[in-house]
Amino acid sequence: MPKHKKKDERSAREPVVTNTVVSGSRPTGDLHLGHLHGALRNWCKFQDAYSSYFFVADWHALTTEYADPSGIQESTQSMVLDWLAVGLDPERSVIFRQSAVSEHAELHLILSMIVPVPLLERVPTYKEQQQQLSGKDLSTYGFLGYPLLQAADILVYKGDRVPVGEDQLPHVELTRAVARKFNNLYGEVFPEPSGEIVRAAKVPGTDGRKMSKSYGNTVNLRDDPETVHNKLARMVTDPARKRLADAGDPALCPAFRLHEIYCTEEEKAELTEACKSASIGCLDCKKVMIKHVLEDLDPIRERRTALEASPGLIDEVLDAGAKKARVAAAETMAEVRKRVGVK
Numbered sequence: 001m002p003k004h005k006k007k008d009e010r011s012a013r014e015p016v017v018t019n020t021v022v023s024g025s026r027p028t029g030d031l032h033l034g035h036l037h038g039a040l041r042n043w044c045k046f047q048d049a050y051s052s053y054f055f056v057a058d059w060h061a062l063t064t065e066y067a068d069p070s071g072i073q074e075s076t077q078s079m080v081l082d083w084l085a086v087g088l089d090p091e092r093s094v095i096f097r098q099s100a101v102s103e104h105a106e107l108h109l110i111l112s113m114i115v116p117v118p119l120l121e122r123v124p125t126y127k128e129q130q131q132q133l134s135g136k137d138l139s140t141y142g143f144l145g146y147p148l149l150q151a152a153d154i155l156v157y158k159g160d161r162v163p164v165g166e167d168q169l170p171h172v173e174l175t176r177a178v179a180r181k182f183n184n185l186y187g188e189v190f191p192e193p194s195g196e197i198v199r200a201a202k203v204p205g206t207d208g209r210k211m212s213k214s215y216g217n218t219v220n221l222r223d224d225p226e227t228v229h230n231k232l233a234r235m236v237t238d239p240a241r242k243r244l245a246d247a248g249d250p251a252l253c254p255a256f257r258l259h260e261i262y263c264t265e266e267e268k269a270e271l272t273e274a275c276k277s278a279s280i281g282c283l284d285c286k287k288v289m290i291k292h293v294l295e296d297l298d299p300i301r302e303r304r305t306a307l308e309a310s311p312g313l314i315d316e317v318l319d320a321g322a323k324k325a326r327v328a329a330a331e332t333m334a335e336v337r338k339r340v341g342v343k
């Protein structure tokens with residue numbers, strides 16, 4: 001057993017538990033219903049239950065946008081405004097820019113010493129995203145390493161709860177593997193994040209594919225009510241319902257995925273029956289859901305407008321958050337440096 005392990009025999013037997021949630025999002029500009037139901041609503045719940053860190057992943061944005069990073073600043077402002085409008089509270093969460101806390105990069109560097117390259121190459125999203133974003137040269141060192149940067153983002157706060165959708169599970173697994181390897185080499189420092197797996201509602205876009213800015217099928221949180229109504233009124237439905245007299249099946253209807261999120265049990269049962277018996281038109285059916293969507297988005301839009309009246313607010317929130325984040329991250333890094341034996 002290496003010398004340093006003997007020193008840490010006691011701590012090596014004790015798993016680290018911190019009840020800390022860490023999650024970030026690339027600054028992509030306007031947020032949409034997919035973000036709201038996929039992440040933000042859960043983040044808002046977590047901030048009461050755990051010590052919570054939510055960050056703008058601007059370094060992650062650079063891994064794919066390095067050739068044209070001009071949109072990152074503006075997208076950061078708009079995204080954080082949406083976060084606050086939805087209910088993230090800087091008093092209860094630490095909200096900050098990743099690039100304002102250099103400890104993320106330092107931990108990434110140290111972890112990169114112990115992580116075999118094939119482990120990163122095997123992360124499913126590595127190949128998938130390279131194919132999806134084939135117009136960009138993603139054969140870079142930074143792009144290969146971005147799941148490791150994610151691991152550093154989490155571990156630098158000793159995050160043990162990571163809210164992710166199922167597609168992100170391999171990244172949590174990687175984080176666990178990295179934490180385990182570090183702990184085995186240098187003594188117990190990091191928790192192995194259990195993954196606060198969020199079975200987030202999958203929100204379809206107006207064309208039936210996953211809601212995504214790159215598909216141009218989003219309903220944005222800042223869309224005005226008329227735009228929301230028009231987008232959803234045009235949303236694709238069960239293709240079997242070409243005419244009013246054609247019976248449909250809500251199970252095959254992308255629009256009904258939104259009914260499932262928004263409508264009451266009674267409404268869903270009634271509309272299912274009406275769809276199957278062709279006794280309702282698709283627009284009337286959608287109107288029931290649209291009403292709920294508008295009710296959901298109204299207060300968010302109002303809060304956004306109120307927040308927009310305070311210029312400089314977002315920078316203030318992010319700067320204050322970075323200050324708090326740095327304190328926690330510096331504490332972890334002092335421990336990490338000591339264990340690894342560097343200054």
Ligand code: SF4
Pocket residue numbers: 237238241248249250253255256271274275276280281282283285286
């Ligand atoms: S009636 Fe409703 S559930 Fe049926 S296909 Fe039309 S929108 Fe979808």
